[in-house]
Amino acid sequence: MHLKIAVILVISFSIIEDRGKTLTQKLTEKAKAYYKTKYGKDSSTHFLGYDITEYPGRNAEYKKIHRKKWEKYYSCLQDQEDSFGNHGSATPEAVLGFQCLSIRFDCKVCISPLELSQKDAVEWYWTPKSTNKLQPVEYTEHVLLSSDDKALTIYNLQDSHTGQYICFLGKTGMSPYFLTVIDGSLNIEQVYPTSSTSNPHPAPPKLITQHNVYIYTEWSQWSPCSRCGKVGKIFKTGYCTVISGDYFDNSEDNTNKIKTLKSDESGSGFELFTIFKLGIPCQSHILPSSIKYLDEVQNRKNEIMIGFCKKSCNDDVVFEVRDGNGRVIETANNSAGIYSIIQGIPPVDPDVKRKLIYAAKGEKIILTCPGNLNSDAPVQWQINSKVLIPEIISEESKNRIVISVMDKIIIKDVHLTDSNIYSCWQNRELAGTIRLIVEKKIKLNFNHHIMLVGVASILLTFFYFYLNAFLGRKVTTQTT
Template sequence: MNKLFQLLLVLCLLQATGCGFFSSSINKLKQKAKQAYKKRFGKDSAINIWGQQKSEYPGANQQLRAENRQKWHEYYECLIAQSKNLNNQKTITPEAIIGFETASIAMECKICLNPLESELKSSVEWEWASPEEDIMSPIEFTEHILVSPEDRTLHIYNLKPENSGQYMCKLGQSIVAPYFLTVVNISEDTFNEVHSPAALNGPYSEKPQELKYSLVLDTEWGEWTPCSKCNEIGRKHKLGYCEVFSKEIVGVKENQTEDTSLDDVKELFNIFKYGIPCQSHILPNAIRQIPETKCPEGQVFEIRDKDGKVLERANNSDGIYSLTQKLPPLEPTVERQVQYGVKGKDIVLECPGNINSDVPQQWQIGEKNLIPETIAKQSNGRIFISITDRVHIKMAKISDSNIYR
């Protein structure tokens, strides 16, 4: 009995010694592995000592498990969105978009990357082709053309007409629907200001109109701008532009043109199911010539021969007239008036001109508009514009001397 007890004691001591030896060796191996992976992948690497993604194999770490679940959820949501983006031919739907000259635009890369492919995001490339080219080539990045490193969104600032074309992002053999960008030059003179449908008074935006080829003309709106005032009632606006959409074609017979048939139109708008802007360079000429889709243009005077060939053109909107035209009526002369005032006394300025029409008057100092509410607030009521459109200056100062128009 005594010998058996001694043997068990020796076995226990050997086992304890062996366990300590092996555990020490394993710990040293773990430390070496950690140092090796830290040296290779960096201090904040998401790879464990077995070379696996921590987010993919989070073990019992609840935070990593939640992050992993969220990343895979976003990936599946992206796939669902792409599936809904398929057109009637079950192919990816391209987008025809408009950019305004000197403004900016952002084009999102819609490639779906799962968490295991997230490190490939930096390999996403953007290519483009101008409207005259058929072959895509890599984009040359400049101070105005940049790609966001976080989501590979393409940003183009200070847009120019030469930025028009087809844009597409890809990763290896994976590509997504392209963008067809058309950069247009707009003038504030061509804007039609309308109010929100929720506003009490109009004017309101035009309602959708039906066109030939079983198309619909409607307004596409951008995003709201920030409010003009902080913590106060102000104004915000958004730009809208006309866009052509398709609708269900049921037994519609239209007169065909040489350029475009009804079948061609159906095929085009089945591909571009989100519509095509009226000023897009990919919109067929037959549709661009429909009166409702035409944008306002300047008044151009043309002289043609008996065969219809243009012999002379004169852009009347730019003040250029043909010698064969009647001279336009002369603009009325600008009325000028010099008015003297005494420092410390009150002065009232009246508009010396008259166009024999009951229209609002806008006062300016130099190129700066005088907004009645603003000028009264800034001057604490010393300068104000009355309801009769007169400028009242109380207790005039030398600094009030200026050119008022």
């Protein structure tokens, strides 16, 4: 009924001259907003609810967009067919994630432009490490589905996210991802670029000849800058990976581009690597023990590289609504929490996490930021308004308190004076707080010899009274 009224009014007022054009435009925009809210369409949506680029008519620009969309789809289908190889099977991927950071899984199913506009066309499923049951992924404030390409992004990774993930389009599913989440502060080493005079540098690939496998470092992208307007910090992580020599290309001295698939023939290495042609992380839960505990694998560390950055603070995201002539008719500053009705319901910001920790005096404790603002930006710690600078706090505490390269506070010998509220920040916004309460530890010193004598005395006393009661009883007989 709303549709019919909108169409009739638009046609009726279209014959009115300049004075009536403003009203026509308003009615058209209202119709667009209604269908945008109902169907979640993009900015190229006709006010009747369909994507204009899917029915371009004689519009040359829309024809070009239409052609590119479908060419991209058919190119994806061709690449997908080529990746199957002679065996006709897709290649699964084993990846490693670090706690509190994020990971992104691209949907490997080719999605046509028509299916991409449908919100529920693609579904993600996963199998936790502890079970063998495939179940739908539950989307939360840290587990998000991209509306653009249906990619799955998990922020603030935890051990519980370890498992197998797969994307489905209807009944069609492609090769899965096998994710293992580890504590990034363990078995990690800070390295410097090869152009730097500081050491150590990233470890080069290494061949284990007896098994025909290589060990190399798989690097992530640089993280966002930790602050704006001033010099901040960025980092990227690299994790140890094992790959078959038959699928490894070491022709380039570039740690970000050393992985290249070769022929589909079986190699002389372990059989598992003929399936996982892209390699398996050294700390993956699916890597066989026979490989995981090789000396070369055990001695290879994960790596982290830290750099400096500077960005402007003008990061306002402004959404604009334009009419058919390209004129701006509405603006909404999303950064200020203002959204247009055409955008639909905005995503929910992650909550500020709070945590209470009790510790005994003299213990070693590690403080990890309990929250995450859906960003891999480095964490900055504060006590009240005082910023904790790693170099200064390490020097003042004589190395008793350090902030690790993974932005965790490590207190090696906690004191009563360490009791405080520690806050962690990302991009100038509060992500979480930890209230640390340190108490005196009551120690009870037992003399084991005295305790044994006491226990023996109690047992002998009990045995003595038992014998007296047993031997002193009267025996009676009954005659008939």
